Amino acid sequence: MDNTGVLNSKILKARIAELEYKDLTIENIRRIYIEETGEEPPGEITLYHSDELPKSVKEYDSGFDGTVIHFMDLETGLNESYTITRGSEMGEDSGKGPHSDWFYNLFGIFGGKVQNQYQDTKHFDKYVNKEINNVIATEVDYLKKQGKEIDTQLTKYGIGHSLGGNLIQMLQITDQPFESILAINDAPPSIYQLAMLDFDFQESIFLKFNINSKNFDDIYKIDPEELKEFAEEYYQAQGQSIHHLTIKEEILYSVIGFRGFLDLGSREVLTTYPHTDGIAKYMNRVSDENLYIIQQFVAKHAPAYEKSGVDGLNRSMFGIDQKFFTLIDDIKQDWKKIFEPPKWKRGAVPMTIGVIGFGSFTVDMPFAYPVKEFPSDFFSNQQEFISRALEIKAKLQDLTEVLPSLLALVGEISEDLLKIIQVHVEEMLGSIQRMIEAIGSAALDVGKNLVKGSFTNNLSQHENILTVIDLAVTIEQESSNIQNSYQAIIDDTNDFVGEFGDAAHAHGMEHVVNSLNQVEGRRYEGSDLIRYKNATDGRTIEVNLSSAVRIYQLGLDKCMEKEEALTSWRRLYYTEYVDDLEFRKQRVMNAIHQMEANPRNYSHLLPVSSSDVKVTKINVHEFIRPLDPMFQDSFEGMYHYLREEIEKAKAMISRVRKSIEELFEEDQSISKLFELR
Numbered sequence: 001m002d003n004t005g006v007l008n009s010k011i012l013k014a015r016i017a018e019l020e021y022k023d024l025t026i027e028n029i030r031r032i033y034i035e036e037t038g039e040e041p042p043g044e045i046t047l048y049h050s051d052e053l054p055k056s057v058k059e060y061d062s063g064f065d066g067t068v069i070h071f072m073d074l075e076t077g078l079n080e081s082y083t084i085t086r087g088s089e090m091g092e093d094s095g096k097g098p099h100s101d102w103f104y105n106l107f108g109i110f111g112g113k114v115q116n117q118y119q120d121t122k123h124f125d126k127y128v129n130k131e132i133n134n135v136i137a138t139e140v141d142y143l144k145k146q147g148k149e150i151d152t153q154l155t156k157y158g159i160g161h162s163l164g165g166n167l168i169q170m171l172q173i174t175d176q177p178f179e180s181i182l183a184i185n186d187a188p189p190s191i192y193q194l195a196m197l198d199f200d201f202q203e204s205i206f207l208k209f210n211i212n213s214k215n216f217d218d219i220y221k222i223d224p225e226e227l228k229e230f231a232e233e234y235y236q237a238q239g240q241s242i243h244h245l246t247i248k249e250e251i252l253y254s255v256i257g258f259r260g261f262l263d264l265g266s267r268e269v270l271t272t273y274p275h276t277d278g279i280a281k282y283m284n285r286v287s288d289e290n291l292y293i294i295q296q297f298v299a300k301h302a303p304a305y306e307k308s309g310v311d312g313l314n315r316s317m318f319g320i321d322q323k324f325f326t327l328i329d330d331i332k333q334d335w336k337k338i339f340e341p342p343k344w345k346r347g348a349v350p351m352t353i354g355v356i357g358f359g360s361f362t363v364d365m366p367f368a369y370p371v372k373e374f375p376s377d378f379f380s381n382q383q384e385f386i387s388r389a390l391e392i393k394a395k396l397q398d399l400t401e402v403l404p405s406l407l408a409l410v411g412e413i414s415e416d417l418l419k420i421i422q423v424h425v426e427e428m429l430g431s432i433q434r435m436i437e438a439i440g441s442a443a444l445d446v447g448k449n450l451v452k453g454s455f456t457n458n459l460s461q462h463e464n465i466l467t468v469i470d471l472a473v474t475i476e477q478e479s480s481n482i483q484n485s486y487q488a489i490i491d492d493t494n495d496f497v498g499e500f501g502d503a504a505h506a507h508g509m510e511h512v513v514n515s516l517n518q519v520e521g522r523r524y525e526g527s528d529l530i531r532y533k534n535a536t537d538g539r540t541i542e543v544n545l546s547s548a549v550r551i552y553q554l555g556l557d558k559c560m561e562k563e564e565a566l567t568s569w570r571r572l573y574y575t576e577y578v579d580d581l582e583f584r585k586q587r588v589m590n591a592i593h594q595m596e597a598n599p600r601n602y603s604h605l606l607p608v609s610s611s612d613v614k615v616t617k618i619n620v621h622e623f624i625r626p627l628d629p630m631f632q633d634s635f636e637g638m639y640h641y642l643r644e645e646i647e648k649a650k651a652m653i654s655r656v657r658k659s660i661e662e663l664f665e666e667d668q669s670i671s672k673l674f675e676l677r
Contacts, residue, residue, distance in 0.1 A: 005080055005157055005179075006043075006071045010245060010268075011516045012036050013082075013182050016069070017159045018509035019527055020086045024049075024067050028527065031546065031673065035529045038669030043073035046135070048128045050120075062116035066164070068128045074139050074150045081132060081154060083178070085121060087162025087185075115197060121167045125177060129154075155179050161509055162252065163187050165244075173238045173264070174198055180241045183265075185250045185507050190260040191231045195219055201234060220296060224259035224288060232262055239264030246270070247515060249278035250506040257284060259291050272506060272515045279503045285412045293405040317399065319392035320479060327388065328472040331381050382468050386443060389471060393439040396432045403429060421489045428485040431478040438478075442471040521664075531664055543660055549673050555653040562646050570639055577627065585624050592620045 007013050015032045016024070026045045033041040048068040065086040072079055136152050143150055158181035160168030165186020172181050173189065174197055195202045195216070202219075205211070208230055211218050219227070232239075242265030246253050249272060256263055257280075315321035407425055411418040505511055513524045523530045528546035535541050595602055599618040606613060657674050664670055 005082075005155065006041060006078070007082060007157070009036065010182070011513065013159050014184060014245070014509065014513050014516055015524070015527065016082075017084050017161055017184060018513060020065070020067055020084050020161075020164075021509065022527055024084070029069065031549070032527070034669055034672050035545070038667075038672065040672070041071070042076070043071045043078045046070045046072070046132075048131060050124050053124065053127055062120045064117045064120035064124070064167070066121065066124055066167075068124075068132075070132055070135075072135070072139070074136070074143060074152065075148065077151050079136065079152065079154050081128070081156050083125060083128075083156065083158045083168065085158070085160040085164030085167045087160070087164045087187075111192065117163070117167060118170050118193075118197065121171055122175070125171060129177075157181065159184070161185060161512075162507065169242055169264070170194075170197070172242060173235055176238060176241075178241065180243065182243055182245060184245045184509070184512055185247055185252055186244060187252050188256050188261040188263065191227055191262060192219065192260050194231065194235070194262075201231075204234060205230070217296075220292065228260070228262065232264060235262070235264055241265070244268065245512065245516075247272055247506040247512060249273045249276060249502055250511075251279065251503040252507060254278060254280040254283040254503065258286070259288055270515045272511065273502050276502055282413045286409055287412060290405045290409040290412070293402060294409065317395060318479075318482075319388065319395040320475070324388055324392075325476070327381060327385055328476065331385060331472065332469060382465065385468055385472065389439045389475070390443055392475065393436050393443075396436050400429065400432055417493070420492050424485045424488045424492070428482050431481040431485070435475055435478045438471055438474045442467050531667075533663060541663065543663070545660070545670065545673065548656065548660055552653055552657050552674055555649065559646050559650050559653070562642075562649075566639065566642055566646070573635055573639075577631075581627055588622070588624065592622055596620060 007016065012033065015036070016029060019025075019028055019032070024047065026047060029045060030041055033039070046069075048070070050064060050066045067084050069082045069084070070080070071082075132154060136154070140150065140152055156178045158168040158172060158178040160166070160181065161184040165183035166189055168178075168181050169183055169186065169189050170193060172178050173194065195205055202216070205219055205222070205227070206214055209222050209227075211222075244265060244267040246267055246269050248269050253269075255261065311321045315324075403425060407418065407422065410421060510524065510526060517523060521532055523532070525544070528544055530542055531545045532540055532542040595618045599615045602618065603613075603615045606615065661670055661674075
């Protein structure tokens with residue numbers, strides 16, 4: 001593995017990659033770098049997050065997430081970037097959105113037919129390259145004006161975990177943008193992915209295996225072992241810059257023997273659970289026949305998912321999408337309108353009236369009559385509904401042929417796992433069968449009339465209309481039951497324990513990070529560093545160092561805020577009381593001096609108005625009381641009390657820091673951590 005660059009160790013790369021799932025910030029990068037190296041990270045750090053950048057135009061979010069970390073100090077020759085691609089998450093938008101990552105695992109990697117996350121990875125890499133090059137160009141211009149010549153070559157590295165490990169490998173295999181990459185517990189790339197993306201490779205397959213049809217789906221029929229051997233030899237050179245870091249017991253490592261998956265580059269395998277050999281022994285039982293059937297089903301529906309997301313997938317697999325439920329609502333609303341009272345219209349009939357002596361004349365006699373208006377789309381909506389229902393029936397019949405293979409595959413892996421999901425799958429099959437029967441029965445009743453367009457705008461067809469509405473209710477109810485069964489499978493398998501539970505836990509980044517840690521006296525919880533030491537009495541003293549630093553810095557920040565508030569309070573006291581009193585006293589004294597210096601100007605203040613009376617002198621005997629000493633003493637007492645409390649808090653915080661530094665006095669990097677800002 002390449003140990004050059006700023007992030008020159010597996011533990012550094014793994015810990016920072018773990019932040020991608022939590023809080024990947026410059027501050028956390030610096031903290032982890034100091035914890036692991038005892039030094040400040042070099043150069044200026046800039047982050048580029050995928051959710052902050054323009055995305056390629058698509059109908060929906062592919063689910064791709066990633067970050068590029070750029071370290072730059074051109075004067076010293078530092079110009080490196082690290083692209084981190086995130087792995088599978090339970091759902092977008094903090095778990096509330098669709099399971100885009102898992103759909104990509106199925107359709108993009110196993111099926112090989114979906115490219116959206118790969119394309120977004122490529123788009124992100126290209127966009128960030130442009131941004132970084134713009135920054136470098138500006139810096140180069142500045143340095144050249146100072147007469148400095150520097151190397152502007154950008155060195156790129158890649159890091160990916162799980163699905164992110166697959167994406168970073170695919171980018172490296174197809175474009176070779178990185179000096180090297182680290183794929184951690186990665187979803188291995190598949191031949192079918194690469195054949196879809198790399199047309200030269202696809203043509204080589206057709207030529208090697210004599211596929212004259214040039215039909216992509218014929219690639220699935222090639223013996224998987226022969227195809228794997230050919231593909232790994234074809235991409236051997238591209239794989240030399242790929243290094244895998246794998247926990248032996250983790251779940252994805254166990255599927256590398258499945259049809260189509262490749263093993264390129266070097267690999268370091270860590271054994272972390274001595275009590276188990278992992279779940280590969282279960283996965284090796286899976287027959288290629290069942291995998292092939294499921295892969296064909298996946299490949300068939302992948303284009304619909306890539307084009308329109310989950311809604312398109314539902315239409316392709318089940319014949320059901322949001323438009324279908326909107327159609328049902330429209331039919332129900334139209335049916336209600338039929339039973340609304342008719343609208344009354346007014347008209348007039350010409351009538352001739354004869355009157356003796358006056359002759360005859362014609363008048364318009366007014367009258368009112370009811371008019372029943374049918375909704376304009378009422379009958380066409382029914383015809384469309386039956387057509388869609390027949391489509392649903394065909395899709396569900398295809399699904400019933402695949403589900404047994406899925407159950408068989410699960411049974412090959414684990415009988416215990418099969419018992420957990422079998423009841424839910426049987427419930428799902430029951431709902432599917434009821435939907436198929438209901439659609440078939442309804443189609444026999446009304447299908448012919450609707451197809452021939454023989455409906456007439458009257459109520460004589462009410463039985464057929466009610467049949468359509470009853471069928472809509474059945475489809476809605478059974479669709480909901482299928483969704484509930486699917487969710488129950490997810491919920492129940494989340495609690496699957498034993499070696500499969502170990503495999504799921506071993507897949508996570510926290511387990512990887514702790515497995516890499518070979519230093520006595522330290523371990524990790526999440527992104528936090530835990531330091532521990534054995535006391536003389538045999539006890540183990542543990543300190544969450546990362547948390548202690550956060551508390552220390554937060555405490556100092558709070559003390560600083562209090563000091564600033566106290567200083568402002570004292571300043572306000574002097575402004576509003578002490579300084580204001582002096583200002584007012586000065587105004588009074590100025591007025592007194594003015595009167596004493598110009599006595600004649602104040603004659604108008606005398607109680608008499610005789611012109612013979614003149615003011616020749618004014619002498620003011622002034623006495624202005626100072627502020628009450630008790631008032632001043634009270635304020636100063638409060639001020640000094642609060643000042644002492646702040647100093648006590650700062651001293652207590654400093655003692656916590658000092659005690660931790662003394663406990664781990666052999667580690668000089670701890671002091672730097674506390675000073676981290």
